Amino acid sequence: MQQTENDPVQAIATRLKIEREGRGWSLAELAERSGVSKAMISKIERSEASPTATVLGRLSGAFGLPLSVLLALAERAPERVALQAEQPVWTDPETGYTRRAVSPANSRLELLDVSLPSGVRVPYPASAFAFQHQQIWVLSGRLDFQEGGVMHHLAEGDCLLLGPPADCSFFNPGEVPARYVVALTRR
Amino acid sequence: MQQTENDPVQAIATRLKIEREGRGWSLAELAERSGVSKAMISKIERSEASPTATVLGRLSGAFGLPLSVLLALAERAPERVALQAEQPVWTDPETGYTRRAVSPANSRLELLDVSLPSGVRVPYPASAFAFQHQQIWVLSGRLDFQEGGVMHHLAEGDCLLLGPPADCSFFNPGEVPARYVVALTRR
DNA sequence: GCTGATCGTCTTTTATAGTGGACAAAATAA
DNA sequence: TTATTTTGTCCACTATAAAAGACGATCAGC
Numbered sequence: 001m002q003q004t005e006n007d008p009v010q011a012i013a014t015r016l017k018i019e020r021e022g023r024g025w026s027l028a029e030l031a032e033r034s035g036v037s038k039a040m041i042s043k044i045e046r047s048e049a050s051p052t053a054t055v056l057g058r059l060s061g062a063f064g065l066p067l068s069v070l071l072a073l074a075e076r077a078p079e080r081v082a083l084q085a086e087q088p089v090w091t092d093p094e095t096g097y098t099r100r101a102v103s104p105a106n107s108r109l110e111l112l113d114v115s116l117p118s119g120v121r122v123p124y125p126a127s128a129f130a131f132q133h134q135q136i137w138v139l140s141g142r143l144d145f146q147e148g149g150v151m152h153h154l155a156e157g158d159c160l161l162l163g164p165p166a167d168c169s170f171f172n173p174g175e176v177p178a179r180y181v182v183a184l185t186r187r
Numbered sequence: 188m189q190q191t192e193n194d195p196v197q198a199i200a201t202r203l204k205i206e207r208e209g210r211g212w213s214l215a216e217l218a219e220r221s222g223v224s225k226a227m228i229s230k231i232e233r234s235e236a237s238p239t240a241t242v243l244g245r246l247s248g249a250f251g252l253p254l255s256v257l258l259a260l261a262e263r264a265p266e267r268v269a270l271q272a273e274q275p276v277w278t279d280p281e282t283g284y285t286r287r288a289v290s291p292a293n294s295r296l297e298l299l300d301v302s303l304p305s306g307v308r309v310p311y312p313a314s315a316f317a318f319q320h321q322q323i324w325v326l327s328g329r330l331d332f333q334e335g336g337v338m339h340h341l342a343e344g345d346c347l348l349l350g351p352p353a354d355c356s357f358f359n360p361g362e363v364p365a366r367y368v369v370a371l372t373r374r
Numbered sequence: 375g376c377t378g379a380t381c382g383t384c385t386t387t388t389a390t391a392g393t394g395g396a397c398a399a400a401a402t403a404a
Numbered sequence: 405t406t407a408t409t410t411t412g413t414c415c416a417c418t419a420t421a422a423a424a425g426a427c428g429a430t431c432a433g434c
Contacts, residue, residue: 052237086278
């Protein structure tokens with residue numbers, strides 16, 4: 001009977017567009033990757049449709065995000081300050097890799113606080129960051145970053161500006177977890 | 188194109204039933220509270236329908252949970268161990284109250300790790316825990332727990348067994364945050 | 375200018391989500 | 405027992421989510 005105005009359609013709309021455009025994907029490309037028709041994606045992004053759980057699952061899958069994290073990002077109020085306790089965190093249970101979305105919602109500049117356990121390698125396909133400008137800044141520990149054919153050895157305090165899109169991977173060669181910041185913005 | 192089997196319909200089904208039955212609500216009662224027809228709720232619980240974002244928003248609203256938390260609870264693999272990093276946390280941005288779901292998914296016994304800031308009061312309506320058996324155990328700090336007309340003053344180490352459903356409220360009279368465990372099981 | 379490719383939206387059609395009411399089974403009461 | 409209330413499921417119908425393809429706009433290269 002109560003209607004506390006928590007229809008998530010609008011929030012999903014804007015977040016979906018951010019995730020898609022952030023990766024430089026067209027409607028057709030996301031449709032290809034997710035199996036959802038581009039007409040439907042277009043409607044969802046314009047909040048002209050309320051996607052089913054099934055469709056949301058396919059979309060979050062295409063982004064490589066758990067559905068709950070996608071919605072957590074969508075639900076965040078567009079505020080100036082993002083308290084640590086409110087920041088969505090995603091942990092890969094297999095490796096212990098964790099990623100925290102630091103920036104408030106809908107910012108032009110996004111900051112990710114990442115912790116990479118010792119000895120773990122994380123791939124980062126070129127398609128994931130086309131049309132983005134980004135830097136990697138190591139807060140603590142060591143990080144080997146492979147960018148296409150080039151290998152960068154980063155230590156505490158180092159900051160790397162990423163070049164044109166290439167298949168990359170993160171690797172922690174040290175004994176302790178590596179903590180680094182990924183800062184990115186759309187062109 | 189990929190289909191990584193992340194259709195959340197089944198997970199939502201079982202979680203929805205847990206949340207509803209945990210509160211002792213019938214289909215009709217949840218329908219009344221959420222504005223979703225009981226026929227539809229029945230279908231969702233039997234995973235015979237894929238609810239839209241709008242419907243999910245209404246349901247999570249009836250439970251007083253953010254949609255992302257409901258989904259996070261649903262997404263948790265039914266494992267024996269729940270690593271701290273995987274436990275869904277919910278923070279009330281107004282008061283700083285945080286609640287962490289400690290137990291693995293779908294357990295008969297649920298443990299919540301709650302942190303209540305100094306001076307904050309949290310209401311707890313009787314309807315929220317009908318048909319549940321529960322105890323409150325203070326880990327640190329002090330907690331005033333009002334149960335109907337009775338007031339309990341709890342200090343570190345104290346444990347209170349809740350009586351029949353009544354309107355309750357938590358209050359932290361101390362200077363430091365109160366940390367306590369809520370343990371509950373369905374009858 | 376033209377051409378072809380790619381973009382997002384719009385149109386049509388189908389599948390199904392969602393509602394309201396009827397129903398049988400189970401529980402509760404008298 | 406019988407009557408009454410409450411439970412969850414099923415049915416018929418409507419609303420709309422979703423797919424497939426057409427369409428005009430934009431932009432590149434020639």
